Amino acid sequence: MDLNHVINTEVRDAFARLGLDEDQAFVSLSNRKDLCDYQVNSAFRLSKTLKKKPLDIADEISKELGKSGIIASSASCAPGFVNIKVSEDFLADFVNKLSGDKDLGVEKIPSPYRLIMDYGGPNVAKPLHIGHLRSAVIGEAIKRMERRIGVEVISDVHLGDFGLQMGLIIEELKDTDPTLVYFDKNFTGKYPDEAPFCAGELEEIYPRASKRSKEDEDFKRRALKATSDLQGGDRGYNALLSHILNVSISDMKENYERLDVSFDLWLGESDAQKYVPDMIDGFVRDGFAHESEGALVIDVSRETDSKEIPPCIVRKSDGASLYATTDLATLVQRIGDYSPDEVLYIVDKRQSLHFTQVFRAAKKTGIVPEGTALTFLGFGTMNGRDKKPFKTRQGGVMRLKDLIDDIEDVMYEKIIENKKEKNEKIDEQRERTTAKTVALSALKYADLSNQAQKDYVFDIDRFTSFEGNTGPYILYTMVRIKSILRKSQTGEKDPEGKIAYNGNEGERELLLKIAQYPNEAGEAAKEKAPHKLCAYIYELCDAFNHFYHETKILADGDEERKKSNLSLINTVLRVLEDGIFMLGFSAPDSM
Numbered sequence: 001m002d003l004n005h006v007i008n009t010e011v012r013d014a015f016a017r018l019g020l021d022e023d024q025a026f027v028s029l030s031n032r033k034d035l036c037d038y039q040v041n042s043a044f045r046l047s048k049t050l051k052k053k054p055l056d057i058a059d060e061i062s063k064e065l066g067k068s069g070i071i072a073s074s075a076s077c078a079p080g081f082v083n084i085k086v087s088e089d090f091l092a093d094f095v096n097k098l099s100g101d102k103d104l105g106v107e108k109i110p111s112p113y114r115l116i117m118d119y120g121g122p123n124v125a126k127p128l129h130i131g132h133l134r135s136a137v138i139g140e141a142i143k144r145m146e147r148r149i150g151v152e153v154i155s156d157v158h159l160g161d162f163g164l165q166m167g168l169i170i171e172e173l174k175d176t177d178p179t180l181v182y183f184d185k186n187f188t189g190k191y192p193d194e195a196p197f198c199a200g201e202l203e204e205i206y207p208r209a210s211k212r213s214k215e216d217e218d219f220k221r222r223a224l225k226a227t228s229d230l231q232g233g234d235r236g237y238n239a240l241l242s243h244i245l246n247v248s249i250s251d252m253k254e255n256y257e258r259l260d261v262s263f264d265l266w267l268g269e270s271d272a273q274k275y276v277p278d279m280i281d282g283f284v285r286d287g288f289a290h291e292s293e294g295a296l297v298i299d300v301s302r303e304t305d306s307k308e309i310p311p312c313i314v315r316k317s318d319g320a321s322l323y324a325t326t327d328l329a330t331l332v333q334r335i336g337d338y339s340p341d342e343v344l345y346i347v348d349k350r351q352s353l354h355f356t357q358v359f360r361a362a363k364k365t366g367i368v369p370e371g372t373a374l375t376f377l378g379f380g381t382m383n384g385r386d387k388k389p390f391k392t393r394q395g396g397v398m399r400l401k402d403l404i405d406d407i408e409d410v411m412y413e414k415i416i417e418n419k420k421e422k423n424e425k426i427d428e429q430r431e432r433t434t435a436k437t438v439a440l441s442a443l444k445y446a447d448l449s450n451q452a453q454k455d456y457v458f459d460i461d462r463f464t465s466f467e468g469n470t471g472p473y474i475l476y477t478m479v480r481i482k483s484i485l486r487k488s489q490t491g492e493k494d495p496e497g498k499i500a501y502n503g504n505e506g507e508r509e510l511l512l513k514i515a516q517y518p519n520e521a522g523e524a525a526k527e528k529a530p531h532k533l534c535a536y537i538y539e540l541c542d543a544f545n546h547f548y549h550e551t552k553i554l555a556d557g558d559e560e561r562k563k564s565n566l567s568l569i570n571t572v573l574r575v576l577e578d579g580i581f582m583l584g585f586s587a588p589d590s591m
Contacts (some may be wrong), residue, residue: 001098001105002522003515004029006505007038007086010071014064014450020046027084029516036075036083037512040065043080054080076401076558086502088346091511097573098514104578105518108150116154117143118254119346120263123160124208124248125169128255128400130390131348134379137447137584138530139346140261142377144532145525145581156340157252159268165206167227169244170237172209173197174226182236191236195243199251202244231273241270258404260440260584269321272329275341276321279329279367280314288365289314300360312357327358332367342373344528349378349453377528380455382447390458407443410464411435411472415591418466439464441471441585448583449534461558469538474580477541478587481573484553488566495570497563506547510568513543517575521582530583537579544572 004027012025030036040061043054050057054318058076065074065084072087098105105271119139122132139155146153175197180196181187197205213220230237249266256262280296283289289296294317301309314325323328334343355376362368384390390398412435416590419426446463450456466472490497501507517536524533553569556562578587 001042001093001101001518002107003086004519005071006094007084010068011040011061011065011084014061014068015042018060018064020061021049030083030550033509037086039086040082040084041080043078047080058082068233084432084511088508088511090344091508091515092499092501094515095511095568095571098518099499099574100322101390102577104521107518108520110136112152113150113342114152114338114340115146116156116338116340116343117146117346118156118330118343120157120261121159121160121347122252123163123165124252124268125165125202125244126248127203128252130382130398130400130403132400133259133428133443134382134447134452135257135348135402136259136261138377138379138452140259140584141444141448141533141582142346142528144346144584145179145521145528145530146577148582149522151277151525153262154265154340156265156267156334157263158330159245159249159266159270161241162231162269162273162321163323164223164227165210166224166230166237166241166244167203167225168209168213169205170211170226170230170240172205173240175219178326184236187236188228195247197243197247199229199247202247219437221585224318224320228318230554231276231321232319238407245270255400258401258440260446267330267333269323269326269330272326272333273321275329275332278324279332280325282470283365285315286365288361293317298361300357300364302360309356309360310352312361314361316512324358324361327354328362330368331358331362335368335372340372342375343368344375344377346379346401346452349380352376352378377452379452380450383457385454385459386458404439404443407460407464408432408435408439410460411439411442414464414466414472418591437586437588438472438475438591441475441580441587443471444583444585445471445474445534448530449538451529451531471585474537474541474576475587476546476591477574478576478580479589479591480548481544481576481590482587485566485570485573487554495563495566497560497565497567499567499571500560500564502561502564504547504551505570506543506550507565508573510543510547513540514568514571514575517579521579527584533579533582537576537583540572540575540579544569 008025008027011027012022014020015025024042025529026042027038029039032037043057043061046057047054055078058080062074062076062082065071065082070087070090071084073085075083077083117139119135120132121135122128143153143155173180181191213223226237230241245268271459283298289298293313295313296315297311297313299311312324313322314328316322331343334340347355359374362374363370368374382390412432415431415435415438421430442464446458449469462468463470464472466476501511520536521533524530551565553562553565556565577587
């Protein structure tokens with residue numbers, strides 16, 4: 001069900017009857033809702049070939065469209081536009097059909113399509129911080145949107161677990177307790193099942209080791225050697241890595257669950273390591289890689305490049321792997337295991353050059369087939385009011401857990417304040433639960449309502465407001481609808497009344513906005529653009545609130561009109577629930 005397609009078909013049919021080129025039948029949504037719903041701007045293109053004034057052609061198109069039962073009115077206006085208003089009865093009928101469809105008219109893609117999504121990307125042994133927020137939130141929304149239109153999505157957290165931070169931790173542990181069995185090169189038995197550290201201790205070990213490496217060259221050299229030994233298969237070091245992973249992943253999952261973010265795969269760089277030797281040998285054997293200053297590189301520059309693209313380094317001079325190496329090996333693994341149609345990376349946009357190198361190397365060497373798309377969706381920075389990357393009040397990098405806690409506390413205080421103003425009974429446990437739900441909407445909507453590629457300013461006061469373009473405003477609107485439905489005589493979740501147009505301008509605006517949902521949701525998913533879905537949801541909420549303030553829904557004396565209105569707002573609620581689920585949050589029953 002696609003209202004835009006229906007209108008476009010009507011215009012094409014009118015063009016055909018007039019003998020005009022149907023391929024010139026361009027229809028667009030109007031940005032002047034006071035004048036029309038849709039606009040046809042084709043007369044300007046046709047005027048040259050027909051040698052007529054655009055306005056004269058627009059007059060002909062307008063008259064022909066006036067014969068359609070779907071179009072209530074069409075009018076030409078200077079210098080050559082055609083303004084279209086859709087029939088209210090048709091809109092009501094369209095929304096009834098949409099409401100009766102379990103998918104709310106959102107169409108599935110016509111052919112099977114498998115998408116692997118790489119998002120999250122946290123390094124183990126470190127707590128999740130605010131820099132991990134955007135990848136997780138944007139990735140989760142796109143995953144849900146893609147699945148909504150029938151794409152088979154496989155999501156992978158892609159842990160950073162094989163780089164220098166591992167060598168730093170290993171050397172720090174060795175200096176702290178050299179008697180640990182993991183450092184005994186002659187040990188051949190089974191390593192302990194229990195880690196020699198807990199999550200809290202692990203979080204202290206890495207910063208200490210990192211700071212030390214910047215001050216102690218010998219320690220850094222040993223850490224680099226430990227990293228190389230780990231990647232080379234050192235048995236004790238890999239046993240330590242298993243402990244680090246188990247402890248870190250448990251803590252990560254707890255934080256991701258608070259964001260309602262999940263992954264199908266919890267794989268890391270270490271899982272792809274077994275593919276590296278054969279991959280590197282193939283690069284050398286087939287002439288794709290060559291030595292440069294001791295390192296092994298693949299040239300990926302092109303004559304058409306407007307700026308220099310350096311070679312992709314796949315092995316350092318000391319034999320160690322780099323991010324490019326493990327990213328390429330991970331592609332070998334993904335292509336072999338899943339044969340995806342596309343691999344999508346949702347990563348900080350500052351990694352653009354890296355992924356250009358990796359993608360070109362992957363295609364050049366043939367480890368990724370030509371028909372498989374490699375897509376980089378680079379996101380911008382979440383900044384504070386000072387327009388600089390968001391920090392704690394002390395100037396440090398804020399932990400993700402602390403940010404979520406802060407927003408939940410702010411929402412709780414606002415909910416309590418609202419209850420006191422209304423003199424309503426306060427249930428602390430219930431309000432805390434509600435605050436968590438509303439806080440998640442504030443956090444996610446603040447991020448997703450901005451175009452992913454752009455930086456944005458996170459203003460906790462603005463984004464936790466119940467007014468304006470915010471998550472809490474969306475949820476407040478939904479709670480208002482739920483309250484009306486509860487108070488209705490039937491008290492049913494799905495009223496039985498048929499939606500009809502009753503002559504209310506706010507009602508017309510609401511019908512039109514609902515009717516556009518299948519197209520808006522489908523296009524946002526295809527474009528991987530959560531911000532477009534957010535914009536639609538906000539406009540739908542505004543349309544509902546306009547309708548609500550000018551309509552007596554429960555107090556209407558006309559029973560049929562009352563049933564129609566209840567069915568209408570119930571459809572609004574279902575659309576909003578579907579939309580916010582794709583964005584990754586939900587609405588409480590009351591606030």
